[in-house]
Amino acid sequence: MELTTQKLTLQQLESHLWESANILRGSIDSSDYKNYIFGLLFLKRLNDVFVETAERIEREEGEDYGWYDRDEHQFFVPERARWSYIISLTQDIGAAINKAFEELEEENPSLEGVLASIDFNDKEKLPDKLLIQLLQHFSKIDLRNENLSDPDILGRAYEYLIKQFADDAGKKGGEFYTPSQVVRLIVKLIKPEEGMRICDPTVGSAGMLIQSVDYIKEKGGNPRNLTLHGQEKNLNTWAIAKMNLLLHGLSDHRIEKGDTIREPKLLDENGELLLYDRVIANPPFSLKNWGREEAEADPYGRFRFGLPPKNAGDLAFVQHMIATLNHRGIAGVVMPHGVLFRGGAEGKIRQGILEEDLLEAVIGLPANLFYGTGIPACILILNRNKEPKRKGHVLFIDASRDYQEGKNQNVLRDQDIDKIVSAFEKWEDQDKYCRVVSLEEIKENDYNLNITRYVDTTEEEEQIDIAEALRQLRQLEKEREEIEKVMYGYLKELGYGE
Numbered sequence: 001m002e003l004t005t006q007k008l009t010l011q012q013l014e015s016h017l018w019e020s021a022n023i024l025r026g027s028i029d030s031s032d033y034k035n036y037i038f039g040l041l042f043l044k045r046l047n048d049v050f051v052e053t054a055e056r057i058e059r060e061e062g063e064d065y066g067w068y069d070r071d072e073h074q075f076f077v078p079e080r081a082r083w084s085y086i087i088s089l090t091q092d093i094g095a096a097i098n099k100a101f102e103e104l105e106e107e108n109p110s111l112e113g114v115l116a117s118i119d120f121n122d123k124e125k126l127p128d129k130l131l132i133q134l135l136q137h138f139s140k141i142d143l144r145n146e147n148l149s150d151p152d153i154l155g156r157a158y159e160y161l162i163k164q165f166a167d168d169a170g171k172k173g174g175e176f177y178t179p180s181q182v183v184r185l186i187v188k189l190i191k192p193e194e195g196m197r198i199c200d201p202t203v204g205s206a207g208m209l210i211q212s213v214d215y216i217k218e219k220g221g222n223p224r225n226l227t228l229h230g231q232e233k234n235l236n237t238w239a240i241a242k243m244n245l246l247l248h249g250l251s252d253h254r255i256e257k258g259d260t261i262r263e264p265k266l267l268d269e270n271g272e273l274l275l276y277d278r279v280i281a282n283p284p285f286s287l288k289n290w291g292r293e294e295a296e297a298d299p300y301g302r303f304r305f306g307l308p309p310k311n312a313g314d315l316a317f318v319q320h321m322i323a324t325l326n327h328r329g330i331a332g333v334v335m336p337h338g339v340l341f342r343g344g345a346e347g348k349i350r351q352g353i354l355e356e357d358l359l360e361a362v363i364g365l366p367a368n369l370f371y372g373t374g375i376p377a378c379i380l381i382l383n384r385n386k387e388p389k390r391k392g393h394v395l396f397i398d399a400s401r402d403y404q405e406g407k408n409q410n411v412l413r414d415q416d417i418d419k420i421v422s423a424f425e426k427w428e429d430q431d432k433y434c435r436v437v438s439l440e441e442i443k444e445n446d447y448n449l450n451i452t453r454y455v456d457t458t459e460e461e462e463q464i465d466i467a468e469a470l471r472q473l474r475q476l477e478k479e480r481e482e483i484e485k486v487m488y489g490y491l492k493e494l495g496y497g498e
Helices: 010-024 030-061 083-087 093-107 128-139 153-169 180-190 207-218 235-247 292-296 314-323 345-355 414-426 439-444 466-493
Strands: 197-200 227-232 254-257 276-281 325-336 359-364 377-383 393-398 434-438
Touching (some): 010 030, 010 128, 030 083, 030 093, 083 128, 093 128, 153 207, 153 235, 180 207, 180 276, 180 414, 197 207, 207 227, 207 235, 207 276, 227 235, 235 254, 276 314, 314 325, 314 345, 345 439, 359 414, 393 414, 434 439
Parallel strands (some): 227 254, 276 325, 359 393
Antiparallel strands (some): 325 377
16 A cells, blocks of 8 residues: 555654564564665665655756756765666666665765665575565655655654664663663753754764754754764664764764774864763663773873773763863763772772762663663763852762653653653752762762662651550450351351350
């Protein structure tokens, strides 16, 4: 059935894309679905918008230059990369798709490296028969702008698939996908504004940058007046981040390939680290082999509070984020709870961060929010420009009990997010939930940031009035005696017992 009779809804597109995963099921590993589905989705979207523009020019101008004039298009699609050509083929289809991707990258410099990493030319995994089925399936959806019920529908569907694949592949600690509600919470805490420069140094699929843009839109800001930067180590994930931004209409932003700790790429013309108004990240939890050797001779001076242990890179990422904040900068980062209390080198790093009064808040999240790990995480808010009343203090929030239980993952609800944000903004003690703690008290606790040291969440046992309890017991015994008297009377009448 064609889906073009009315505007395409998000639900239709989501189910259509998930069906494409079902076509691939059994032929290839589920962790590879995303590359092929995202590649074809992207190819079809570029084609449909190109055709839409060319046809509009032909209609309005009576000319056909829209089919060959590159200046008329955001992305120019050469003939052998057009859907009509690829769908006409009956053999060597994988090689033709690879060639289409190559030509698209040659024609459009901003796509360089984004598509070439996806290899469709593997006849064992992707025989022509399977690819024909997949192409016919994608032919049923029209992705031109005028057919979309919401201009951001592709980005939303893309996020849906990223979530599904994260579930399927079981990535550790949000490494590939951070649950949308967690991202929304951090964005609401760090409050990005138009005109700012925002960075995610472990950008993954770019969801945190996109939600920052959404937040600015919601507040009536202009997201075009914004600089988004990111860096990603995994090549396939980097390509997905680029596609994700492009599908959200965010083309003019800088996402670098490479290892943020070993080789930061977001540098200015003098080779110095770029500084940001907002930094937001969910680095891989307790990463082993994170780059300790390179960090020992770091030319950027990022690790001035100390070097984290070899087997846990968490505080290396935190220090990188601090080093890339400008004098008014704020960062929000997801961390495992271990960074709050582990001793040794990590204890020294915590002490240094606290002594410079850079930590604004520690927020404990519910367990089992992240794909592939049940361990509870926390959010650290770091601020180079605390308000006067917040200086010399840290807010601790225990939000671990507020969530909705899910089948596989627990979920933060809107009311849970609002409660955390409200507590952060009010900056005052709330019984059993949050507390403003002085740096002196934290120092007395040897710079241990374990939330339970500062927020007492133990439930008080109900006081029992012993005299009242005895009175009630006697009353119940009396009632029982009366009932037994009546019962024995009945039994006597029936001839039982004398």
